[in-house]
Amino acid sequence: MKKIHIYYLSILLVVAGAFAGCNEDDWLQRTPKDRITDEQLWNDPNMILGLLANYYDRLPQLAGVFNTGTNTEFDDAMWSGHVDQNWRNDINYGDDYARYWDYTFIRDINLSLENMEKYSVKLTDVQKNQFNAELRFIRAFVYFELVKRMGGVPLITTQLIYDGSGDPSSLQIPRAKESEVYDFIYDEIQAIKDNFTITEKSRTRANKFVALALQSRAMLYAGSIAKYNNLMSAPISTPGGEVGIPANKAAEYYQKSLSASKEIIANPEYELYNPGGSSKGENFYKLFMDKNAKEVIFAKDFMTGKVHGFTYDNVVRSFRSDIEGSSMLTPSLSLVESYEYLDGSDGRLKDKDSEGNYIVYDNMSDIFANKDARLYGTVVYPGSQFRNMPVNIQAGVAIWEDGGYKFRIGNLGTTYEDGKVLTGFDGPKDDDQYVSNTGFYLRKFVSENPQDGVRPSLASNWWTWFRLGEIYLNAGEAAFELGDASALGYINKVREVHGGFPANSLTTLTIEIIQNERRVELAFEDHRYFDLKRWRIADKVWNGQDSDPNAVVHGLYPYRISRPGHADDGKYIFERVRPTRFKRARFFRMANYYSSISPTVLNNNPKLVKNPFH
Amino acid sequence: MKRYYLFIALLIGIIFTGCEYDNFDEPKSTLSGSVVYEGNPVGIRNNGPQLELWQDGYQLRYAIPVYIAQDGTYSVSLFDGEYKLVRKAGAPWEPQLSDTITINVKGNTVYDVPVKPYFTISKESFQHASGKITANFTVNKIVENANLAQVRLFIGHSVLTDQNKKEQVVDVDISGIIFGQQSSLSVNLSESLKKLDEVFIRVGVRANVTNEFYYTQVQKISLK
Numbered sequence: 081m082k083k084i085h086i087y088y089l090s091i092l093l094v095v096a097g098a099f100a101g102c103n104e105d106d107w108l109q110r111t112p113k114d115r116i117t118d119e120q121l122w123n124d125p126n127m128i129l130g131l132l133a134n135y136y137d138r139l140p141q142l143a144g145v146f147n148t149g150t151n152t153e154f155d156d157a158m159w160s161g162h163v164d165q166n167w168r169n170d171i172n173y174g175d176d177y178a179r180y181w182d183y184t185f186i187r188d189i190n191l192s193l194e195n196m197e198k199y200s201v202k203l204t205d206v207q208k209n210q211f212n213a214e215l216r217f218i219r220a221f222v223y224f225e226l227v228k229r230m231g232g233v234p235l236i237t238t239q240l241i242y243d244g245s246g247d248p249s250s251l252q253i254p255r256a257k258e259s260e261v262y263d264f265i266y267d268e269i270q271a272i273k274d275n276f277t278i279t280e281k282s283r284t285r286a287n288k289f290v291a292l293a294l295q296s297r298a299m300l301y302a303g304s305i306a307k308y309n310n311l312m313s314a315p316i317s318t319p320g321g322e323v324g325i326p327a328n329k330a331a332e333y334y335q336k337s338l339s340a341s342k343e344i345i346a347n348p349e350y351e352l353y354n355p356g357g358s359s360k361g362e363n364f365y366k367l368f369m370d371k372n373a374k375e376v377i378f379a380k381d382f383m384t385g386k387v388h389g390f391t392y393d394n395v396v397r398s399f400r401s402d403i404e405g406s407s408m409l410t411p412s413l414s415l416v417e418s419y420e421y422l423d424g425s426d427g428r429l430k431d432k433d434s435e436g437n438y439i440v441y442d443n444m445s446d447i448f449a450n451k452d453a454r455l456y457g458t459v460v461y462p463g464s465q466f467r468n469m470p471v472n473i474q475a476g477v478a479i480w481e482d483g484g485y486k487f488r489i490g491n492l493g494t495t496y497e498d499g500k501v502l503t504g505f506d507g508p509k510d511d512d513q514y515v516s517n518t519g520f521y522l523r524k525f526v527s528e529n530p531q532d533g534v535r536p537s538l539a540s541n542w543w544t545w546f547r548l549g550e551i552y553l554n555a556g557e558a559a560f561e562l563g564d565a566s567a568l569g570y571i572n573k574v575r576e577v578h579g580g581f582p583a584n585s586l587t588t589l590t591i592e593i594i595q596n597e598r599r600v601e602l603a604f605e606d607h608r609y610f611d612l613k614r615w616r617i618a619d620k621v622w623n624g625q626d627s628d629p630n631a632v633v634h635g636l637y638p639y640r641i642s643r644p645g646h647a648d649d650g651k652y653i654f655e656r657v658r659p660t661r662f663k664r665a666r667f668f669r670m671a672n673y674y675s676s677i678s679p680t681v682l683n684n685n686p687k688l689v690k691n692p693f694h
Numbered sequence: 695m696k697r698y699y700l701f702i703a704l705l706i707g708i709i710f711t712g713c714e715y716d717n718f719d720e721p722k723s724t725l726s727g728s729v730v731y732e733g734n735p736v737g738i739r740n741n742g743p744q745l746e747l748w749q750d751g752y753q754l755r756y757a758i759p760v761y762i763a764q765d766g767t768y769s770v771s772l773f774d775g776e777y778k779l780v781r782k783a784g785a786p787w788e789p790q791l792s793d794t795i796t797i798n799v800k801g802n803t804v805y806d807v808p809v810k811p812y813f814t815i816s817k818e819s820f821q822h823a824s825g826k827i828t829a830n831f832t833v834n835k836i837v838e839n840a841n842l843a844q845v846r847l848f849i850g851h852s853v854l855t856d857q858n859k860k861e862q863v864v865d866v867d868i869s870g871i872i873f874g875q876q877s878s879l880s881v882n883l884s885e886s887l888k889k890l891d892e893v894f895i896r897v898g899v900r901a902n903v904t905n906e907f908y909y910t911q912v913q914k915i916s917l918k
Contacts, residue, residue: 625857625858669905670904671783679754679756
């Protein structure tokens with residue numbers, strides 16, 4: 081018995097000795113089979129690409145990337161979807177509206193940049209420079225989103241590591257000046273723009289021209305804040321410059337924007353989309369659907385398995401192929417009227433003559449005749465087509481009684497006693513859901529393919545972050561602000577190619593023309609809110625006044641005339657309406673120019689200065 | 695079966711005793727009063743300017759928003775304690791961010807918050823005669839370096855009448871305004887307002903550094 085004990089003991093000793101003696105690295109430390117190490121990741125270009133895909137997917141937006149809801153919170157549209165989201169028609173922009181503070185993302189990018197330097201041994205210099213440039217582009221893009229919404233923010237470009245001392249003050253970084261953030265974006269783009277050697281022709285990954293497009297947009301924003309903030313009767317600023325840019329920097333920023341725009345426009349890889357064989361309006365619609373369009377500079381792609389519900393959300397009511405949905409984002413009359421007539425006259429629709437009598441139209445679409453072709457490409461209006469079929473928009477019948485018209489309306493798709501349509505299958509119907517409340521539907525980004533509106537397969541058309549049309553308008557605005565004579569040419573080119581205006585349709589330029597041109601060209605592309613902010617006119621356009629046609633979303637309802645025996649019988653008149661579901665005039669306060677910083681963030685970092693009015 | 699009942703009884707007992715730990719009493723004290731300038735309540739826009747309350751002594755600080763009614767009154771439910779009140783920007787009065795007011799709340803406390811409006815309107819009076827309203831009022835400059843942006847007359851069909859919600863508005867020519875002296879104005883009521891039995895009127899004045907008006911208290915004018 082004792083012998084056996086000794087025997088066991090010696091075995092135990094041998095085993096213990098073997099462990100103690102063995103090299104820890106060889107024996108106990110194994111490569112984990114359930115996770116990827118930094119060494120593996122940063123030496124495998126395919127895995128890095130996977131990581132980048134995640135980062136590209138996280139690029140921030142406010143009303144972009146097929147965000148139906150937020151687009152119905154401004155003046156270009158109202159919400160006609162399910163009633164439980166009717167608060168969008170009753171929105172009160174809070175102090176925290178459009179707040180954005182994603183330092184998790186910034187940290188992820190900083191960590192990636194540092195780890196690639198630390199662990200990568202197998203990547204070639206070309207690959208390393210490429211990935212480094214892409215990561216820094218994404219970081220610059222995120223900082224641009226931060227500065228657009230919050231003003232100057234802490235500029236953090238390295239990992240922040242806590243030293244365990246109990247004193248977190250080394251992690252508390254104060255806000256940079258607003259101008260410093262824009263300067264950082266510019267400097268980063270200069271440092272990386274020539275390093276994109278692998279993605280030269282890509283439209284979905286960053287390259288030199290994507291970076292320049294960011295420069296074109298960001299520098300234009302900086303320039304206009306420098307100019308227009310200081311033209312306000314009381315400029316919005318903080319003593320430390322966290323908010324507000326000195327007026328004397330405007331020219332420098334506009335120049336930087338213009339030079340980037342010029343370089344993109346000079347590149348034959350990019351062209352304003354203008355295929356032959358179809359109308360200008362069709363072309364403007366297809367520009368966003370055709371993934372070979374040479375106009376697109378940078379897009380977020382979608383495909384089977386990575387889809388979006390935009391067509392489900394916004395398809396014309398009677399064209400929906402799912403059991404619910406459709407009609408959520410419905411464009412406003414003020415947007416429709418901001419599209420000029422092709423002869424250059426003001427876009428106000430001629431619904432009544434100067435004496436207040438209705439103007440009678442033979443066909444419903446006649447009232448929209450000879451308008452900027454981009455109207456057709458953006459909005460489905462009464463009498464137009466969708467998916468090669470006429471839409472069925474008619475609010476009701478106007479019956480002549482006692483010397484005036486009385487309106488009769490019915491349920492969707494009803495017939496009047498004369499056997500013809502009473503109310504169309506597409507409405508408009510006031511105070512109803514999933515049918516337009518304004519008389520208009522959205523065409524831009526909504527797919528022609530019926531299958532794209534069915535859950536769960538949904539749509540896979542892509543989202544354009546940057547396109548040449550915007551770059552032309554950026555160039556035109558920057559040149560205009562610099563007093564450069566080339567400004568007119570850039571704006572006229574877009575109007576000619578996209579809008580169908582004759583060449584050189586404008587002979588003089590004002591900032592108001594440029595503002596309107598951006599509204600019609602870039603509608604629903606996540607520009608409107610930020611454009612109005614940087615021109616410092618948001619508080620004037622969205623002035624909260626119940627009587628203001630811009631602050632209040634209006635609609636236009638077409639009625640068929642029933643007046644047997646009269647020449648106008650069977651023709652159409654139009655009535656301006658204020659939809660019942662639209663509750664509160666848009667009201668943008670001074671406090672909304674810069675969103676408030678979250679109290680949690682302020683608690684964590686006492687060095688942060690609050691934004692004005694908060 | 696008995697065991698089963700016992701079990702249920704026990705369970706209910708546990709649930710109820712558990713509640714006592716989880717529940718807080720609701721705040722029972724109130725702080726109320728008006729926003730005043732020289733003892734007179736300041737009229738504001740409905741759902742407009744706000745005050746902020748802060749409390750020291752906790753690790754994390756969050757503001758308690760104080761909503762103000764259009765006649766300048768406010769009321770908040772609070773726990774007893776010492777609070778600091780901040781007069782924020784975005785109001786018709788000067789922001790006083792660093793000059794906080796300390797208020798001890800104990801039971802029902804009444805406190806009138808003194809503010810310094812950029813401009814005020816005093817001695818307002820309105821007369822109605824056959825569809826025409828005549829308004830007399832005096833604009834006073836309170837903050838020395840303030841610049842006058844707008845003076846407007848607001849007419850509405852309900853007591854909630856202000857810049858955002860009104861039926862008729864008239865801009866007063868500010869070049870003709872002399873501070874401290876009476877201004878007058880007459881306007882024809884719009885067709886829709888003429889038909890009513892009564893209208894509600896107030897005058898507002900705005901400095902260029904803010905988008906909020908200082909309003910007179912709403913006055914009801916009988917038309918019939």
